[in-house]
Amino acid sequence: MDHRCRRGRFCANREEVDGVIVGRAIPAEYGFCDTCARHVEQAVQALPQDYVQLNAILGGGSTVGGEPVRMTKDLPVPIRLHIEALQRSMVEEADAWAGSLARVLNVDWHPHGGTRPGWRLTRACRLIGNSLSAFLALRDEKHIIWEYGHRYVAPRDGLDGALNFLSLSYKARLFLGQTKLVHHLPVPCPRCDAMDLVREDGSELIECRDCNRTYSWTEYERLCLILVDREEKGLNVA
Ligand SMILES: [Zn+2]
Ligand SMILES: [Zn+2]
Incomplete structure (x- = not known):
């Protein structure tokens, strides 16, 4: 059995094997093919900017960041809630992985409570983006997950985190109207x-x-x- 890019049928270099779309075959020590690894890097680096742009379309009254906003156009409430949830996920996910990474790299990392989420996100994404291979190599990290109002501890790999970052980036792009056909x-x-x-x-x-x-x-x-x-x-x- 070939070892293949973890992005599977969404791999940038996907191929068809026996009628099934699969990720590119790669050496066993890698999680993603080169192209997909670069996409992860780009997604992580762009996340803080995505966050700021989402703030801008939220306009006034954002409950997430408490950060300066530019536009005042009123958004329908369900969209507003979705965008705020997406922003929270960005910060939580980046925080969690930056914490794991800092421990492995033995760098000082104290995300103090009360700091602005956008600032935390920028700081976390910088650490992850600068140490991408170490991030992708993380295994069995215990993170606290909130899902449907429940809180539990789940073991996760850096590759899971990378797929989450790709998905967060994609969702941000959907809201920002940048996903074209x-x-x-x-x-x-x-x-x-x-x-x-x-x-x-x-x-x-x-x-x-x-x-x-x-x-x-x-x-x-x-x-x-x-x-x-x-x-x-x-x-x-x-
Ligand atoms: Zn790939
Ligand atoms: Zn080219």
Whole structure:
């Protein structure tokens, strides 16, 4: 049995094996493929900014952060509650993992009570983002979980945490309206080889989410032709 990227069918380099979509096969010592590990890193680094932007759409009267807000547009109550719950989850999750990480790395970490959540989140995400491989390597950490009004202690791995960060980041993007319909191209990026080319609905541009390069259709076609050409020449020489 192959060891595969923990992101499973959502893996950026997912493949089909016997009709089932699975994560890319990777060495046993890794939890994610390179691309997905980079996505985790990007999600963790962007979380504090997501939090601030969510504050902005909450407008006045946020009960979560008590932080300065810019917009005053009234949101329907259910959406407001969902956003506040999402913000709380961001802070709790980052706090929990930063605490575990600090213990393993033996760095000073005292999240004092009474500090602003946004500040705690920024601090926690910085620690996690700066020590991503140590975070992903965490095993069997005991965290206090709140679920449906119940509190219990659950053993969790850094990889569970990473999947949670991806999901928190995705949810933030949904609320912030940044999740657009994208088409995934079933071909690798001509420059970095990652299977991560997307085109937003209605857009002329193709973007590689791995190396962040963008291509126009013509440019993309030209690069593909060059690659094919080169491969054919390589074959002819051999
Ligand atoms: Zn992956
Ligand atoms: Zn690329």
